[in-house]
Amino acid sequence: MTAEEWDIILLSLKVSGVAVLATLPVAFAIAWLLARARFPGKLLLDAFVHLPLVLPPVVMGWLLLIAFGNNGPIGRWFAEWVGVTFMFRWTGAALAAAIMALPLMVRAMRLSIEAVDPRLEAAARTLGASPLRTFFTITLPLARPGLLAGAVLGFARSIGEFGATITFVSNIPGETRTIPLAIYGALQIPGNEAAVTRLAIIAVLLSLGALLVSEWLARRSGFGKGGHVL
Amino acid sequence: MSFEIDIARQLGATDISLVLSSEGGVTALFGPSGAGKTSVLNMVAGLLRPDRGQIIVGGECLFDSAAGIDLPPERRRAGYVFQDGRLFPHKRVRDNLLYGWRLADPASRWMTLNEAVDFLGIGHLLARWPRTLSGGEAQRVAIGRALLAGPRFLLMDEPLSSLDAGRRDEIMSVIERIRDELRLPILYVSHDRGEVERLASRVVELTASEQREAE
Numbered sequence: 505m506t507a508e509e510w511d512i513i514l515l516s517l518k519v520s521g522v523a524v525l526a527t528l529p530v531a532f533a534i535a536w537l538l539a540r541a542r543f544p545g546k547l548l549l550d551a552f553v554h555l556p557l558v559l560p561p562v563v564m565g566w567l568l569l570i571a572f573g574n575n576g577p578i579g580r581w582f583a584e585w586v587g588v589t590f591m592f593r594w595t596g597a598a599l600a601a602a603i604m605a606l607p608l609m610v611r612a613m614r615l616s617i618e619a620v621d622p623r624l625e626a627a628a629r630t631l632g633a634s635p636l637r638t639f640f641t642i643t644l645p646l647a648r649p650g651l652l653a654g655a656v657l658g659f660a661r662s663i664g665e666f667g668a669t670i671t672f673v674s675n676i677p678g679e680t681r682t683i684p685l686a687i688y689g690a691l692q693i694p695g696n697e698a699a700v701t702r703l704a705i706i707a708v709l710l711s712l713g714a715l716l717v718s719e720w721l722a723r724r725s726g727f728g729k730g731g732h733v734l
Numbered sequence: 735m736s737f738e739i740d741i742a743r744q745l746g747a748t749d750i751s752l753v754l755s756s757e758g759g760v761t762a763l764f765g766p767s768g769a770g771k772t773s774v775l776n777m778v779a780g781l782l783r784p785d786r787g788q789i790i791v792g793g794e795c796l797f798d799s800a801a802g803i804d805l806p807p808e809r810r811r812a813g814y815v816f817q818d819g820r821l822f823p824h825k826r827v828r829d830n831l832l833y834g835w836r837l838a839d840p841a842s843r844w845m846t847l848n849e850a851v852d853f854l855g856i857g858h859l860l861a862r863w864p865r866t867l868s869g870g871e872a873q874r875v876a877i878g879r880a881l882l883a884g885p886r887f888l889l890m891d892e893p894l895s896s897l898d899a900g901r902r903d904e905i906m907s908v909i910e911r912i913r914d915e916l917r918l919p920i921l922y923v924s925h926d927r928g929e930v931e932r933l934a935s936r937v938v939e940l941t942a943s944e945q946r947e948a949e
Binding site for chain 2: 621623624626627628629630631632633634637641642645646
């Protein structure tokens with residue numbers, strides 16, 4: 505493993521980590537709305553959130569370029585008010601990864617919120633808990649394994665993100681060249697098979713590890729096993 | 735302490751309406767399933783809003799559609815014992831018991847953990863997870879959790895229905911002791927006549943679309 509390859513791996517972890525952390529509250533809010541709220545346009549929101557799952561990634565990248573590019577409406581707003589630009593920068597890679605991971609995270613979180621029995625929340629209310637306290641002491645702890653599983657799944661998806669990223673932020677060494685982009689780049693040059701193999705193994709291990717952790721979290725029911733709750 | 739209830743609510747095709755006035759003790763809401771007995775308890779607890787009417791318990795108005803009063807469930811101080819226990823699966827028995835106690839204003843608590851544990855004989859269960867309890871054990875913990883929150887009255891929704899005969903008798907004597915020793919007014923829902931005759935000082939019959947009262 506060369507120093508350059510280590511940098512690629514670290515960049516990938518940074519991009520995916522930031523993508524997941526930034527998406528977490530957004531994904532949770534959307535999952536909550538889809539699981540619990542009733543409002544006009546819910547079906548549309550549901551479809552919209554799932555768009556990155558079915559849209560060609562290159563189209564997603566192009567849309568990001570239009571919206572979040574330096575002259576795009578959202579991109580310009582971010583540059584002016586938050587001081588963050590996305591085009592050809594690692595922040596853009598994180599944004600692309602976040603958008604592509606969003607549907608998976610929302611799906612997992614929505615399932616875990618829907619699995620929380622509202623009758624337990626009602627019981628907490630009669631015992632003196634406000635809606636906010638009920639959320640933090642009953643709903644959130646009961647949904648937590650699923651929420652974490654969703655986050656880990658999103659992380660795995662982010663690590664593998666390619667199409668939208670290369671379209672939006674190009675393939676710049678040290679800035680946007682994550683593992684998949686580096687593999688793609690290395691494949692263009694003959695005689696690089698060893699580097700491709702090393703990076704591919706890393707990609708497989710990271711994805712496999714994330715999937716296993718996600719599955720383990722989703723299955724972990726905890727709270728004592730066997731018997732029954734009345 | 736009394737229940738003064740005059741409420742109506744339409745749920746689907748069923749009209750639930752109830753006029754009830756009682757002086758403490760156990761007041762049983764009796765009737766076939768589907769008559770809206772649980773809905774009445776939920777309205778008194780604040781979990782379901784009546785279309786119109788008034789709910790006054792022990793002189794305190796919990797709901798009055800005309801006056802625009804509708805206390806949220808957490809401020810009604812109703813000890814609700816559900817048909818299905820509803821223990822929090824992510825908390826051990828001790829933390830289930832103390833959930834409402836910790837939230838209650840110290841002045842409104844009237845029982846300590848030790849007193850509740852002795853009263854219900856559940857000391858050996860404190861470290862257990864709800865999932866590992868038998869039906870009778872879970873229901874005793876659920877009753878303890880409701881009592882420890884410092885309620886002014888109890889709402890019991892067929893608390894015996896998921897228990898076998900032996901456990902039934904055991905929980906029934908617990909309810910009698912709550913009635914006689916703790917002197918807590920209880921609104922008690924059941925479809926079992928024997929249960930109602932043993933426990934209740936007053937019986938209100940609910941039928942699917944109308945209700946009538948009987949002593």
